[in-house]
Amino acid sequence: MGDASIPGITVIEEEQPQTGTRRMVLNIGPQHPSTHGVLRLQVELDGETIVKCRPDIGYLHTGIEKEFEVKTYQQAVTLTDRVDYLAPLSMNLGYCLAVEKLLDLEIPPQAQWMRVMLTELTRLNSHLVWLGTHALDIGAMSVFLYCFREREDILRIFEMFSGQRMMTSYFRIGGLALEPPRGWHARIKKFIDGFPSKIDEYEDLLTNNRIWTGRTKGVGYFALEDMLDLGITGPMLRAAGLKTDARKDQPYSSYEKFDFEVPTRTESDVYARYLVRLQEMRQSVRIVVQAMDGMPSGDWKAADQHVVLPDREKMKTQMEALIYHFKIVTEGFRVPEGEVYQVIESPRGELGFYVVSDGTAKPYRVHMRTPSFGNLQGTPKMVEGSLIADLIASIGSMDFVLGDTDR
């Protein structure tokens, strides 16, 4: 009895013999625009109330974890971009830090600060896409256009650094892929000086907007204990009042040298998550400004010649450098046996890389603990008992990426 006239939505109605009421099973997705990718939700409705919700994932499963096992450590960086494609630099960073921990590699300060600056720009980029699409779902179309205007500037900055807008692969094991381009400071300064007023613009459009607050306040409530039990992390947890952030708790890549706040709220509804993410954007601006103005000079890649490719000039003039270049490119570098679990704070929450090495040039096993997978698991708990009209607002507030979920 499926109705195929609306793509992505199937309706099945069943009469309950005891009560005579009709129970409806609504199938949303996997090709539904409000599921931000290929999430499929099977929702059982009693009238307009959601009785049961069953998320179905895996439509974007590409076997990336298997793919890691046949790439050398450096080649595998490019795979990480494709997992969370809205925060590629966060993915690069998590993977590089994990392998560098196995190698016990010292990263020069300039590379560390560059990494901090660019991952914070990534956070802005990711939150902008979230805000734009989330507002679009709820019916505020113009916010989407505003957000994508600023996102374009950030993508151009990424392009300036790495030559790529989205699949940057700019962080490599041992430092950065390329020397930071000339004129980066002026370019980022121009963007970041104007950005706080842009956040004010979004707030003007939404924060006190009666339609927005009506659609988001008190919607999608999630108790803190349930969140911890179901493995939910990131801004959702902070919107429930728990001050937890890997950048503060287990600082990496010299985050301990930066002065920033971890914004929290206590309402734990869609509106609180919105406010937390907007505050996070303001804090990211603070971090980018500090990184930009205090950028240490020096090398942008580590000095270990077994791991890091030599400079082009050296490679052409020195025999030894040429040999190392050849060895690294053809065979990769060996990583000592062992295992590490490196956690960073991605825009969506806790991102963990579990890397196991058997002493060869290819990873024995890489497991990504991705925040979207963990967060999505909480969907039924959050939406069951609420109205179907609030479903899209609720799942939108989770800010998941299906590439990140399915890997």
Next chain:
Amino acid sequence: MLTGNLPDRPLAAALDAFDADAIAAGNFCRGELTLEIAPAKIVSVCGFLKYDQQFVRLSTVTAVDRYPAEPRFEVVYHLHSIERNERVRLKCRLGGANPEIDSVTSVWRSADWYEREVFDLFGIRFAGHPDLRRIMLPDEWVGHPLRKDYPTMGYK
């Protein structure tokens, strides 16, 4: 009996005091604590770590295939304590013939999808799991792709 550098770790000592047979081996390496747990003890150990040692969060569950070595599989749990600001890795070794271990979904509900993922991609069964189905691959899929004897390329 704790060996190596484990006696210096308060968490390992506390777990050893709770159940002297629980820890089979372990190490503290690169700032990370790894404890190898006897597979039969995993649920009671996780319960102890959650309720007595404040490890309220299960970060992830995954597995490593050591094929052709035996015992072939390692099921790996990463636990996180926000209060202690500490992480620990638990590891259980399982033989390749019929890999099965008790599910920890009774301790953390978040184990649900992670265990389904390990079941799907490694073929390790979790006894007591409420809904052990494939999660990434279609239900009719044959084989478990993250096993080392599963080819990376090809049609079959």
